[in-house]
Amino acid sequence: MELTRRRLLQAGLLTGAGLAASACGSGSGAASASLAGKKMAVWVWDGCISPNVLKDAVAHFTQTKLTPSVIGGDFKQKLVTTMTSRAFLPSITGVKGEDIATFKGNYAEQFVDLNTLGADKIASQYVAWKLKQATTKDGKLLGLPIDIGPCALFYRHDIFAKAGLPTEPDAVSAAMSTWDDYFAAGVKLKKANPKSFIIDDGTSPFTYTIQQGTKRFIDENNHFIGDQAHIRAAWDRSIKAMQLGIVAPFADPGSTDSNAAYNNGVFASSVGAAWHYLDLVQAAPKTSGKWRVATMPGGPANFGGSFLTIPAQGGDHKLAFEIITWLLNPQNEARTWVDNGNFAANTGSYTLPAMTAPVPFFGGQKAIEIFAPAAQKIQAQYEAPADAAVSDPFQSELKNVWAKKKDPEKAWSDAVSTAKQIAQRQGVN
């Protein structure tokens, strides 16, 4: 075929027409997807809720065509973008625990107050402090919790035994009930085995001490309190651990180095939320059976745990609420634990066999005996929308001390001054 100007023009016209047609096509298709009652979209991320439970939900709710989609990438960003466009919002969406403060503070009107749909009647099924995380100042409940992250001490039974430390969960819980006791055990371990460290992450005493408190970096009146005694105490705890030499050499969590350290016994223990169990399974599958769980040094704390919410502009709110309560009933919550390792926020599931079963990775220990009591003892803490941004310099400077031996006092003053700048930008006074 000879290439002439006319042919080129024809081709151009056809392409243009084709584009226009396909644009119309996809537009109308998406529009019908958001029509209430017919199809109901559910947005989750990978690992949000058990895929088997979602599959069963599609079969169970025959009055609608339930279409769960696993949204990859930056979940919060995609949800915010869709809300900004005011179209094609799902009927139900997950909200990650670290994002709930932002949504609650800045975008509360984008969600249905679940109390208006009867959530107040079933609230007692869920741990109270977790519900409080999703409750606005004026009492609106934006989401029901899927899972929580009660924290515990994960430790290597075999390494503790060789170093002459207590080995059984009860004994470890008793012997390392405070951070100081835990650090003392770390010093003992280091003497017996210089290649093993009781703390895997130099920032973790800081992070988890803050999780144990009721205050964070910004108070309820939107004041910056990151330079006050409670943060300084947490900071000093991390510095002390580093100075005692009981923190492993720097390895970014999730990096090749960190995975190797879990495998070859450089990390003798690790403080983390219930879901940290999955990190261990993925990082060090060969160490299965050698790990145990004990209570957290310094008292119970929570880290993470997500919610299911109903966007105000999504479809049929009543049915959506019915679906959420079904997805989060004790039986399905137990399945999410088994399939995903997300620890249930619905306390009704704690007595079910799926939850109380011995965990082979923990050498047959019944992990629920550690997590369930911790879950009930956690205190609510206030987290402002800008909290993550303001806390960042502290984490970053602690890493400088850990990885690069920066002077701790210099690091602290740098962290405070940077945090104050960020606070100012974020509108915190």
Place this chain on the structure above:
Amino acid sequence: MAAPQAAVKGPGRKRAVVTFWPQYLAISPFYVLFAVFMLGPVLFSLYLAFHKWDGLGPMHYTGLQNFRFLVKDSLFWQSLTNTFAIWFLSTVPMLFLALVLAAMLNASVRFGGFYRVAYFVPNVTSLVAVAIFFGSVFANQVGLINDVLRWLHIPAVGWMTGSFTVKLVIASLITWQWTGYNAIIYLAGMQAIDSELYEAARIDGAGPVQCFRRITIPQLRPIILFTVIMSAIGSMQTFTEPQVLFGSTDATNPDTGGPGHAGLTTVLYLYREAFDFNQYGYGAAIAWALFLVILLFTAINWGMVTRFGRRRAG
């Protein structure tokens, strides 16, 4: 050819648009897509740079507030320094290696086609996969390079922690990925050089090194200028490499860019401010500050390379 005549005779430009509507329609898809997906966002980000916006609520006009914050923000300046350091560490070896590779490819070698493809493959390899691979090679305790060093009884290097080595790792990744691409561009330029020039030089007794220095490089001047500017613009926007190498897996602590933010480039910083911390106005301000920096930098580059070329020619 009636149409052009009509346009010439026509009273004004409006008539031309009417007369040539099929042509305009034919080229419109590109411009429509460009306007919607490029021009629109660019203009919107300029508007955004003067506002405080959390991504969903109302926008508040704040004038130059974002830029005032920016000037005082030590992390922004650090990110610019990081970006320049990474640019320098990657561009210099990359363009040098590319020239050498191109010269080798230009000499008639066996399997020339194979080599061309082989050198280009890194450029089309998924960046995320490559970054994960480099992360393993340079890992502090279990990385391949440190294993080799230990085997040679040389103390291991903390590649992923040192503020200089972090930049070196990112720069080596960029070099690895883009050397082949630049070599292909140079090769195309070399093949356009008149072979009579080389023949004349050889008759006058010039060796291969002299030919390369006195003929190839001066003749390639516009192409070298092109690659310098393109790699500068590309490097100024480095994002994925540090994002994958040092992106924290811990979502509650987006401590991006590695220990001490040593690998935090400006684009990674703007991404963090806008999308992790919901400061969209501030993120836009960073983007426009970066635009000004690139503009200035390109002008300097241009001036330097053209002056260098003129001196050479004269």
